[in-house]
Amino acid sequence: xxxxxxxxxxxxxxxxxxxxxxxxxxxxxxxxxxxxxxxxxxxxxxxxxxxxxxxxxxxxxxxxxxxxxxxxxxxxxxxxxxxxxxxxxxxxxxxxxxxxxxxxxxxxxxxxxxxxxxxxxxxxxxxxxxxxxxxxxxxxxxxxxxxxxxxxxxxxxxxxxxxxxxxxxxxxxxxxxxxxxxxxxxxxxxxxxxxxxxxxxxxxxxxxxxxxxxxxxxxxxxxxxxxxxxxxxxxxxxxxxxxxxxxxxxxxxxxxxxxxxxx
Amino acid sequence: xxxxxxxxxxxxxxxxxxxxxxxxxxxxxxxxxxxxxxxxxxxxxxxxxxxxxxxxxxxxxxxxxxxxxxxxxxxxxxxxxxxxxxxxxxxxxxxxxxxxxxxxxxxxxxxxxxxxxxxxxxxxxxxxxxxxxxxxxxxxxxxxxxxxxxxxxxxxxxxxxxxxxxxxxxxxxxxxxxxxxxxxxxxxxxxxxxxxxxxxxxxxxxxxxxxxxxxxxxxxxxxxxxxxxxxxxxxxxxxxxxxxxxxxxxxxxxxxxxxxxxxxxxxxxxxxxxxxxxxxxxxxxxxx
Amino acid sequence: xxxxxxxxxxxxxxxxxxxxxxxxxxxxxxxxxxxxxxxxxxxxxxxxxxxxxxxxxxxxxxxxxxxxxxxxxxxxxxxxxxxxxxxxxxxxxxxxxxxxxxxxxxxxxxxxxxxxxxxxxxxxxxxxxxxxxxxxxxxxxxxxxxxxxxxxxxxxxxxxxxxxxxxxxxxxxxxxxxxxxxxxxxxxxxxxxxxxxxxxxxxxxxxxxxxxxxxxxxxxxxxxxxxxxxxxxxxxxxxxxxxxxxxxxxxxxxxxxxxxxxxxxxxxxxxxxxxxxxxxxxxxxxxxxxxxxxxxxxxxxxxxxxxxxxxxxxxxxxxxxxxxxxxxxxxxxxxxxxxxxxx
Numbered sequence: 001x002x003x004x005x006x007x008x009x010x011x012x013x014x015x016x017x018x019x020x021x022x023x024x025x026x027x028x029x030x031x032x033x034x035x036x037x038x039x040x041x042x043x044x045x046x047x048x049x050x051x052x053x054x055x056x057x058x059x060x061x062x063x064x065x066x067x068x069x070x071x072x073x074x075x076x077x078x079x080x081x082x083x084x085x086x087x088x089x090x091x092x093x094x095x096x097x098x099x100x101x102x103x104x105x106x107x108x109x110x111x112x113x114x115x116x117x118x119x120x121x122x123x124x125x126x127x128x129x130x131x132x133x134x135x136x137x138x139x140x141x142x143x144x145x146x147x148x149x150x151x152x153x154x155x156x157x158x159x160x161x162x163x164x165x166x167x168x169x170x171x172x173x174x175x176x177x178x179x180x181x182x183x184x185x186x187x188x189x190x191x192x193x194x195x196x197x198x199x200x201x202x203x204x205x206x207x208x209x210x211x212x213x214x215x216x217x218x219x220x221x222x223x224x225x226x227x228x229x230x231x232x233x234x235x236x237x238x239x240x241x242x243x244x245x246x247x248x249x250x251x252x253x254x255x256x257x258x259x260x261x262x263x
Numbered sequence: 264x265x266x267x268x269x270x271x272x273x274x275x276x277x278x279x280x281x282x283x284x285x286x287x288x289x290x291x292x293x294x295x296x297x298x299x300x301x302x303x304x305x306x307x308x309x310x311x312x313x314x315x316x317x318x319x320x321x322x323x324x325x326x327x328x329x330x331x332x333x334x335x336x337x338x339x340x341x342x343x344x345x346x347x348x349x350x351x352x353x354x355x356x357x358x359x360x361x362x363x364x365x366x367x368x369x370x371x372x373x374x375x376x377x378x379x380x381x382x383x384x385x386x387x388x389x390x391x392x393x394x395x396x397x398x399x400x401x402x403x404x405x406x407x408x409x410x411x412x413x414x415x416x417x418x419x420x421x422x423x424x425x426x427x428x429x430x431x432x433x434x435x436x437x438x439x440x441x442x443x444x445x446x447x448x449x450x451x452x453x454x455x456x457x458x459x460x461x462x463x464x465x466x467x468x469x470x471x472x473x474x475x476x477x478x479x480x481x482x483x484x485x486x487x488x489x490x491x492x493x494x495x496x497x498x499x500x501x502x503x504x505x506x507x508x509x510x511x512x513x514x515x516x517x518x519x520x521x522x523x524x525x526x527x528x529x530x531x532x533x534x535x536x537x538x539x540x541x542x543x544x545x546x547x548x549x550x551x
Numbered sequence: 552x553x554x555x556x557x558x559x560x561x562x563x564x565x566x567x568x569x570x571x572x573x574x575x576x577x578x579x580x581x582x583x584x585x586x587x588x589x590x591x592x593x594x595x596x597x598x599x600x601x602x603x604x605x606x607x608x609x610x611x612x613x614x615x616x617x618x619x620x621x622x623x624x625x626x627x628x629x630x631x632x633x634x635x636x637x638x639x640x641x642x643x644x645x646x647x648x649x650x651x652x653x654x655x656x657x658x659x660x661x662x663x664x665x666x667x668x669x670x671x672x673x674x675x676x677x678x679x680x681x682x683x684x685x686x687x688x689x690x691x692x693x694x695x696x697x698x699x700x701x702x703x704x705x706x707x708x709x710x711x712x713x714x715x716x717x718x719x720x721x722x723x724x725x726x727x728x729x730x731x732x733x734x735x736x737x738x739x740x741x742x743x744x745x746x747x748x749x750x751x752x753x754x755x756x757x758x759x760x761x762x763x764x765x766x767x768x769x770x771x772x773x774x775x776x777x778x779x780x781x782x783x784x785x786x787x788x789x790x791x792x793x794x795x796x797x798x799x800x801x802x803x804x805x806x807x808x809x810x811x812x813x814x815x816x817x818x819x820x821x822x823x824x825x826x827x828x829x830x831x832x833x834x835x836x837x838x839x840x841x842x843x844x845x846x847x848x849x850x851x852x853x854x855x856x857x858x859x860x861x862x863x864x865x866x867x868x869x870x871x872x873x874x875x876x877x878x879x880x881x882x883x884x885x886x887x888x889x890x891x892x893x894x
Contacts (some may be wrong), residue, residue: 018374023389038757042746092271103283121627152478225587228779294779
């Protein structure tokens with residue numbers, strides 16, 4: 001049935017989709033090596049000067065660090081809470097499942113700027129405006145829909161009979177979770193962690209309004225400059241490095257994972 | 264058909280409670296504030312609000328095709344983007360799961376790269392590709408396929424391309440984790456029983472992938488609905504979207520009551536769409 | 552030991568009752584300043600925050616974003632502000648003062664405010680003077696255009712605008728009104744006249760977008776505020792910038808405000824005092840091409856040519872009735888959306 005031609009067509013389609021997905025990022029990476037002061041493609045002269053400025057720019061360094069810390073904290077909380085809730089909803093099948101699913105998705109349906117203004121007004125009444133706590137709570141809320149939705153899909157796919165079987169064979173609930181549920185949920189957990197982290201790491205609108213002065217993240221810094229002077233080529237270089245770093249982490253991570261499996 | 268729960272109601276409640284409490288405090292409370300706000304008004308020239316009940320904001324939205332048009336455009340644009348993402352992500356995700364052996368991790372990594380450096384930078388990259396002077400128009404011109412530049416920016420086409428590119432990872436990841444859970448031999452079994460490829464997809468694969476499809480579609484749809492940076496830059500101010508209207512009113516005109524009302528009208532649209540969707544799927548469910 | 556230190560401190564205080572405020576020790580305290588990212592932040596760090604930190608021991612932190620974000624923040628946090636100083640646009644400052652969000656400018660609190668050109672501290676302190684002129688494509692305009700030239704038929708639909716509301720948009724409306732023989736108080740005429748230019752090629756989110764297209768002649772011209780445009784011109788050979796004469800460029804100011812009821816009012820005043828100082832204002836002019844508001848700043852001829860810095864120059868500028876304009880904000884935004892963008 002699957003002819004060689006059909007397979008080749010499928011491969012071509014897959015490559016085309018990947019190209020579409022990655023073309024803007026290729027542009028970005030190539031432009032990062034441009035010697036000029038502006039973002040242009042194709043680059044006219046090659047240089048590493050923007051990478052140099054990126055490394056020497058203390059403010060960009062600290063804001064990247066802030067984005068990372070904020071992203072990690074918010075992701076840990078969001079994915080944790082979302083997984084618990086998703087597991088409860090899928091396995092407990094409560095009458096309020098649909099209502100809760102809607103609630104967990106709801107922050108995605110309001111324009112962030114409007115919600116952030118209302119949240120800031122409430123924070124100001126409580127006196128937690130400008131604090132790290134307030135910022136993390138806000139980030140957990142905007143990443144929650146992504147984490148929750150993926151975890152619900154994940155648990156929906158896992159056959160509860162597997163857990164029941166393990167239990168009937170004498171496994172404790174903790175053993176069931178550790179040995180059966182978690183390994184089966186791992187791909188979903190990884191997806192939701194990746195997406196939640198990236199949503200938090202990239203947010204501009206909410207962070208601009210909610211964050212205190214000590215918590216200027218990388219995208220907030222980039223966007224605030226973009227709007228007055230235009231894009232800073234340094235940012236492009238940093239973007240290119242983030243891309244390279246991500247690929248490196250994935251490749252290394254996979255190697256280590258395969259190694260650890262072999263051991 | 265009510266299924267029996269696998270865990271006790273009290274355990275369920277305890278598992279759901281932390282997320283529910285957080286959502287109540289950080290989302291529902293501000294949301295209720297916005298509901299109230301949408302019935303307030305703002306005196307001209309003021310940046311404060313007058314806390315007295317009025318329907319003026321809603322009357323202004325309903326009486327003005329500009330705003331309703333913007334909300335409507337955003338709704339169908341988000342639907343279109345979701346559909347495009349699904350069509351592109353399905354073959355890609357399946358191919359990665361079934362055929363990419365050792366390079367799987369790397370491929371998944373490549374798929375999420377558009378999310379890695381934010382909406383902003385890839386969007387600017389797209390501007391370079393799509394603009395009248397950009398790579399695509401330049402290539403087509405040099406091949407003699409077109410004489411004048413194709414308008415790929417400042418219109419729905421440009422915004423859709425940008426949103427699909429930005430949000431495709433949101434569809435691919437849930438699909439991959441769903442497809443990984445489908446036992447490989449289901450498809451073979453069905454085929455060996457004489458089912459055609461189409462039937463296998465319709466009766467076996469798609470139903471099994473449904474949780475992933477639903478998750479991905481909801482995420483892409485909602486993310487497109489409220490996307491701000493990408494439509495703003497690729498639409499060049501000429502494509503009126505929900506988020507750009509809300510941003511203009513909330514952060515630039517500082518008319519928060521009106522911006523809140525815009526959000527509420529959109530929610531109403533969504534609720535209606537959800538209701539229609541639920542009724543249709545129930546109707547379909549009965550027929551089969 | 553401790554007691555002795557206390558006595559010493561007490562004596563010191565009683566001996567110097569009129570010690571100037573800035574000699575106080577502010578270590579451990581933080582001043583929060585809301586401003587734009589990029590060169591402005593860098594200059595403020597260098598010329599204002601650095602010296603202030605050295606002098607007082609306090610820490611200065613910057614909150615980055617757009618001025619609209621900061622207005623929203625002030626309104627939302629009005630009972631419990633976190634920002635002490637904020638930089639705003641000319642049209643926002645009077646509204647902010649009217650709303651009680653900022654402290655009225657006062658030379659008794661901020662001594663250098665007395666050196667600012669008369670009448671400019673409207674709502675907040677005037678930080679820099681820039682004018683709305685025309686950025687144009689040299690390929691399409693061999694000679695620098697006047698405002699009226701933009702209305703020539705061949706340029707219809709070849710403009711670019713900043714997203715509205717903005718001082719660029721309001722300024723352009725005022726110019727259109729003047730071309731139509733009225734002023735900004737006649738919005739019907741202003742919008743009708745501006746609509747004659749056609750829908751813009753684009754509303755831009757950043758200067759790069761416009762300049763790439765303008766450099767290639769796809770965009771004929773854009774009303775833009777001097778400053779960043781001038782610093783950017785070096786990157787594009789095909790783009791010029793001019794301050795037209797009839798009417799003159801529209802005067803736009805960046806304002807620096809002391810937020811009302813903020814945690815650190817004294818530090819805020821010291822910050823603003825340094826921001827308005829001759830030294831900072833000179834750096835603004837030299838590095839950013841932002842005209843000084845401090846009348847005591849002296850520039851070389853070359854520098855002066857790029858900025859608005861004399862009373863005569865200021866007089867030639869078109870000054871808008873900003874408090875009227877801000878009252879029209881909502882209505883004009885609707886009109887802009889429909890009559891200019893949506894035509």
